[in-house]
Amino acid sequence: MDHRIHQTQSHALQFPAMKKPGVKQHISANFKDVLREVQSLKVSKHAEERLNERNITINEKEWQTISEKMSEARHKGVTDSLVITNKAALVVSTTNNTVVTAMNRDEASSKIFTNINGTILI
Structure with missing residues (x-):
């Protein structure tokens, strides 16, 4: 086994270009927001049943429309919402991008919804 120290050629490190004066750079969102946007809409086991x-x-x-409207609601600070469509009423978590429960429109008309802070009409 050779324990000698060998000299190697040095290599210049290259760094990404720094911000140049007069050039406007735009950062649209942080990683958590971007990740949340690309996650697909989930349906809980309870809602599926x-x-x-x-x-x-x-x-x-x-x-797709429900997912887009949930994203809009999330951007407005809504965390839990009631989504009303022609066929159904869905309670959704915009935080988790998840449908929590579902009922048909007739059934929903006689209910009181609690623990929501927004409504989405589709």
């Missing part, structure tokens, strides 16, 4: 029990079907386009 309620959707099945109550024969509520929501197509892909409607799910």
